[in-house]
Amino acid sequence: MHVCRGDTASKTEAMYFPPKRTAYEAADTSRFYIDGTGFIDFCEKFKYLGSILHYSLTSDAGVDKRIAPATAAFGALKNIFTDKYLSEELKGEVYKALILPTLLYGCEAWSLREDLFKRLRSFHNKCARSMCRVNLHHTFRHHIYLESFSSLGPP
DSSP, X not given: OOXXXXXXXXXXXXXXXXXXXXXXXXXXXXXXXXXXXXXXXXXXXXXXXXXXXXXXXXXXXXXXXXXXHXXXXXXXXXXXXXXXXXXXXXXXXXXXXXXXXXXXXXXXXXXXOHHHHHHHHHHHHHHHHHHTTOOHHHHHHTTOOOOTTGGGSOO
């Protein structure tokens, strides 16, 4: 265990998981001292092997953490995905090779609720519309439904 001493940062953090129907703020999560000179602080979320553990034991923080870099990666490649001279197949292969792994890294530890799945599906559909150069107005006017993400679960 590596503890804080003075201004030296600790490598060890403590995390408190409250029981059901108990607020996190109701618990004493102040730092605790070890050997009189060292201390360990509590954290609300912790990064472990690329996944985010939150005291609520939900996957919200992990999904948010993965959507942000996937959005940045898609934005960095925006000129490729919006190029009208590249085929949709090539854009799809680039998307599957670069964006989806960024989005779904660590997803095997997620326990998705319907709202989290909808956020992932919404991100995917937004990217697919952008690659196909279709906006929301086109989608509603021409009744376009993107089924490329439907294999991951219910619509």
